[in-house]
Structures are given as C-alpha cells and as structure tokens.
Amino acid sequence: xxxxxxxxxxxxxxxxxxxxxxxxxxxxxxxxxxxxxxxxxxxxxxxxxxxxxxxxxxxxxxxxxxxxxxxxxxxxxxxxxxxxxxxxxxxxxxxxxxxxxxxxxxxxxxxxxxxxxxxxxxxxxxxxxxxxxxxxxxxxxxx
Amino acid sequence: xxxxxxxxxxxxxxxxxxxxxxxxxxxxxxxxxxxxxxxxxxxxxxxxxxxxxxxxxxxxxxxxxxxxxxxxxxxxxxxxxxxxxxxxxxxxxxxxxxxxxxxxxxxxxxxxxxxxxxxxxxxxxxxxxxxxxxxxxxxxxxxxxxxxxxxxxxxxxxxxxxxxxxxxxxxxxxxxxxxxxxxxxxxxxxxxxxxxxxxxxxxxxxxxxxxxxxxxxxxxxxxxxxxxxxxxxxxxxxxxxxxxxxxxxxxxxxxxxxxxxxxxxxxxxxxxxxxxxxxxxxxxxxxxxxxxxxxxxxxxxxxxxxxxxxxxxxxxxxxxxxxxxxxxxxxxxxxxxxxxxxxxxxxxxxxxxxxxxxxxxxxxxxxxxxxxxxxxxxx
Ligand SMILES: [Zn+2]
Numbered sequence: 001x002x003x004x005x006x007x008x009x010x011x012x013x014x015x016x017x018x019x020x021x022x023x024x025x026x027x028x029x030x031x032x033x034x035x036x037x038x039x040x041x042x043x044x045x046x047x048x049x050x051x052x053x054x055x056x057x058x059x060x061x062x063x064x065x066x067x068x069x070x071x072x073x074x075x076x077x078x079x080x081x082x083x084x085x086x087x088x089x090x091x092x093x094x095x096x097x098x099x100x101x102x103x104x105x106x107x108x109x110x111x112x113x114x115x116x117x118x119x120x121x122x123x124x125x126x127x128x129x130x131x132x133x134x135x136x137x138x139x140x141x142x143x
Numbered sequence: 144x145x146x147x148x149x150x151x152x153x154x155x156x157x158x159x160x161x162x163x164x165x166x167x168x169x170x171x172x173x174x175x176x177x178x179x180x181x182x183x184x185x186x187x188x189x190x191x192x193x194x195x196x197x198x199x200x201x202x203x204x205x206x207x208x209x210x211x212x213x214x215x216x217x218x219x220x221x222x223x224x225x226x227x228x229x230x231x232x233x234x235x236x237x238x239x240x241x242x243x244x245x246x247x248x249x250x251x252x253x254x255x256x257x258x259x260x261x262x263x264x265x266x267x268x269x270x271x272x273x274x275x276x277x278x279x280x281x282x283x284x285x286x287x288x289x290x291x292x293x294x295x296x297x298x299x300x301x302x303x304x305x306x307x308x309x310x311x312x313x314x315x316x317x318x319x320x321x322x323x324x325x326x327x328x329x330x331x332x333x334x335x336x337x338x339x340x341x342x343x344x345x346x347x348x349x350x351x352x353x354x355x356x357x358x359x360x361x362x363x364x365x366x367x368x369x370x371x372x373x374x375x376x377x378x379x380x381x382x383x384x385x386x387x388x389x390x391x392x393x394x395x396x397x398x399x400x401x402x403x404x405x406x407x408x409x410x411x412x413x414x415x416x417x418x419x420x421x422x423x424x425x426x427x428x429x430x431x432x433x434x435x436x437x438x439x440x441x442x443x444x445x446x447x448x449x450x451x452x453x454x455x456x457x458x459x460x461x462x463x464x465x466x467x468x469x470x471x472x473x474x475x476x477x478x479x480x481x482x483x484x485x486x487x488x489x490x491x492x493x494x495x496x497x498x499x500x501x502x503x504x505x506x507x508x509x510x511x512x513x514x515x516x517x518x519x520x521x522x
Pocket of ligand 1: 030032034046048
C-alpha cells in the first residue's frame with residue numbers, strides 16, 4: 001500500500017483528511033447559507049461567504065457511475081488492473097459525487113470486487129482505511 | 144459585431160505520424176510559413192499571434208523563425224483541447240478591433256512520440272487529489288465515468304459508440320493525409336478491440352500523433368485580395384458553465400450538460416446560422432462519446448438523443464449531419480483539434496476529401512468536458 005498514489009494535501013483539503021483519520025466523512029459547508037460545496041475552496045459560490053465549517057455526514061451514498069481501467073496505467077496501478085472505480089452521490093447532497101473504490105473490508109486491494117456485480121444505483125457506505133499515519137483513504141462497501 | 148468581419152485565408156499542416164523527426168518549433172515554423180504562402184501574405188506582415196497555453200513553442204521563438212515584423216498582439220487560450228476555435232476567435236477579435244492586421248494561429252505537438260501527459264504526475268495535487276489516488280488516472284477514465292452514466296441515463300449502448308468510431312474512420316479512409324487512411328474498421332473490429340477504460344475501448348480513444356497546423360486570419364476586406372475564397376468567421380464563442388470541473392465534471396447538478404451548452408448559447412446568440420442550417424460539423428473527438436454529447440450541446444438533437452442520431456450513417460457523408468469529414472482526432476490525427484479547424488476551412492473552400500456539396504457553413508468545436516470554444520465558419 002505504501003506504493004499507492006497519495007493525495008497532496010493543501011490548506012483547503014486539510015480538514016477533510018483530519019476527519020478521515022477519525023473515521024468521519026465531513027464536507028465543507030457554508031456557515032452563512034448552510035450549503036455544502038465540493039471540492040473544498042475558500043468561497044461559497046452561492047452567497048460568497050468565506051466562513052465555512054466541516055459538517056459530519058452519514059457517509060452513505062449511491063453508485064452514480066463506475067469505470068474499469070485497463071493498462072496502460074501508472075506503474076502502481078498496473079498490477080491491480082482491471083479494477084473498478086466508482087462515483088458515489090452523497091445522500092446529504094447528490095451533486096457531491098465522490099470518486100472512490102469499492103471493497104469488502106479494511107485492507108482489501110482495490111481490485112477485489114468483480115466489476116460485473118456493480119450496478120448504478122447500489123447503496124454504499126464509507127469507511128477509512130489507513131495507508132499511513134496521515135492518510136486514511138475513504139473506501140466504500142455495499143450495504 | 145464580430146460577424147463576418149474577419150476570415151481565414153490560409154491553412155497548412157505538416158504530415159501526421161506517430162513520430163516525426165523535426166522539433167515542435169521547426170514543425171510550427173514550417174506550417175505557419177506554408178499557411179502564409181496559402182494566403183499570399185509575406186511573413187514580415189504578421190503582427191498578431193495566438194496559440195494554446197499548452198503550446199510549447201513561444202511567440203518569441205516563432206516570430207524569430209518566420210521573420211515576423213513588429214508584433215502588436217499575442218495571446219493564448221487555456222484548457223488543452225478546449226482552446227482551438229477560441230484561439231481563432233482571439234485573432235478574429237484582434238483583427239476586427241484593429242489590434243493587428245495579419246494574425247496566425249497554430250498548434251504543434253509531438254503527442255505521438257513525446258509521451259503521455261497523464262503518466263507524468265506521480266502525485267495527486269490540486270484537482271487530481273479527489274480522483275487520481277483512486278485510480279481514475281487518465282482522460283479516458285474521466286470521460287468513461289461520464290459515458291457510463293450517459294448510457295445508463297439514456298439507454299445508449301456500445302453500438303452507438305461504434306457508430307461514431309466507424310463513421311469517422313470511413314471519412315479517414317478517403318483522406319490520404321489521415322493516419323488511418325488505409326486502415327478500415329468493421330463493427331467486429333470495434334467490438335473486439337481491447338478495453339482502455341470500460342465502457343471505452345481502444346477505438347473510442349483518439350490517436351497519438353506528431354503534427355502541426357496553422358491558419359491565417361485577416362479582415363474580410365483584406366481577404367478579397369487573397370488567392371483562395373474567403374472563409375468568414377461568422378460567430379465564435381467560449382463556454383464555461385457554472386460549477387464546472389475540467390475533465391472530472393462530477394460536482395454539479397447535471398454533469399452531462401457540460402461546457403458545450405454554455406458555448407452553444409453564446410455562439411448562436413451572435414449568429415444568423417442556427418443548428419438547422421448547419422450541414423457539416425467538425426466536433427472535437429478526443430473520445431467518441433464527446434461527439435454524442437456535442438450533437439446535443441450544439442442543438443442538433445435533444446438531450447439523450449445524441450446516441451440515436453449516429454444510427455444509420457447519421458454522421459457520415461450523406462447522413463443527417465456529416466461529422467469530422469477528415470477523420471477527426473479518432474482517425475485523422477490528434478493535434479488538440481486544430482485539424483478540425485482546417486477541415487472546416489476546406490469544407491467551405493470546397494476542397495475536402497469528403498466534400499459536403501451544399502454546405503455553406505461549418506460548425507467547428509473544441510473539447511466537451513473542458514472549458515471549450517466553437518466557431519461557425521461560412522463561405
Ligand atoms: Zn453560502
């Protein structure tokens with residue numbers, strides 16, 4: 001897992017990954033108009049407030065789409081291919097669609113699920129799998 | 144108004160190949176000189192330049208190579224394959240407003256032999272940090288995500304994508320300059336091709352090409368003195384819709400209504416030519432589903448009808464709307480869509496390898512899925 005492509009975490013993304021380390025899926029939410037926005041950014045596009053908080057979500061959603069990449073790929077993904085990648089609409093706000101991986105349990109590689117069993121509309125739930133001390137990757141299981 | 148105030152009077156292109164020996168700078172210089180010869184204009188008269196922000200050759204280098212005089216306008220358009228018609232639009236605006244008199248636009252790219260951009264970044268920063276760590280690595284993966292959703296939402300199938308790939312291949316089979324000129328593609332060839340990112344197979348992806356192209360823009364008045372019939376820039380626009388994310392447009396209300404719709408609104412607002420009047424189109428095709436989305440976005444059919452539009456030769460010569468008559472990015476060459484611009488000019492001059500006889504206007508678009516641009520050319 002140490003070979004994985006890891007996200008570079010900037011100021012905007014820091015609260016997300018802090019919450020991830022606690023096993024929480026939190027989304028940046030405007031303090032003024034209460035709307036969620038993603039990806040995180042300094043200003044709310046609906047009321048232009050720069051004040052935000054990170055609201056706890058249920059971490060549940062629905063598969064909106066998925067793909068199955070085949071080579072050529074980056075070296076760290078070559079041996080895993082083909083593997084499914086899913087887009088998940090978040091229950092709290094369907095315009096937020098997380099890109100992620102469907103697995104069965106902690107520690108699973110991202111290619112454990114047979115893509116032919118995946119269907120748009122399936123319900124999923126997030127958990128966070130530690131890759132290192134800083135990064136706990138969101139992973140999704142079907143519920 | 145920009146309408147018909149300027150015209151494209153010269154075009155040129157290098158050979159297209161997986162690998163060309165000449166540098167991008169040499170290729171760019173050669174095609175610009177050739178386009179100026181096509182226009183009957185001396186290099187010293189060039190006083191305006193426009194290109195892509197992803198272009199590796201600079202105005203300074205090009206001006207030194209071609210022997211340009213005093214340059215009074217130079218600018219670039221961003222977002223990769225979204226730039227093409229926007230680059231021509233910059234020149235049209237500059238010429239129409241007197242900022243320059245002779246503008247050249249170009250794209251020179253060794254994408255065939257020069258490596259794949261997605262393979263470079265080993266870490267996932269900025270916008271990529273929400274997609275790349277999960278294995279959504281390449282433009283093909285990013286567009287495949289939208290494609291699967293489109294198929295689910297509107298009942299489209301691989302048969303429709305196959306329509307697109309085989310239709311533009313047929314056009315390339317009539318174009319001796321096309322990389323796929325001598326390579327026919329059957330429906331079986333398509334269906335049996337290896338996957339790149341399901342639901343997209345090899346033939347849903349554009350070619351990887353070395354090549355360069357250029358065009359010359361002057362005022363409509365000056366165009367009368369040029370050797371070829373003027374090809375007027377009738378309307379041109381860029382498009383960036385609300386809450387858009389480049390390539391990974393997953394974070395808004397309607398990801399399948401991309402930049403094409405915003406661009407089309409602006410394009411037709413300033414145009415006497417409407418979708419029903421357009422008889423040939425060059426639609427940016429880094430991936431086959433982008434043609435289907437663009438058919439909808441630019442108003443040739445309703446939402447969800449783009450797939451069926453391609454049935455029964457709908458986008459082939461003789462069909463409802465011949466698309467990518469030189470073979471496009473899928474089968475002629477992939478040079479960030481500049482070949483679509485030059486093919487649009489040839490259609491208006493009446494010199495295409497797949498000439499649409501009654502076409503008096505041609506829509507040329509840039510990439511759907513990125514901040515985009517489009518132009519309506521007319522005879
Ligand atoms: Zn707000």
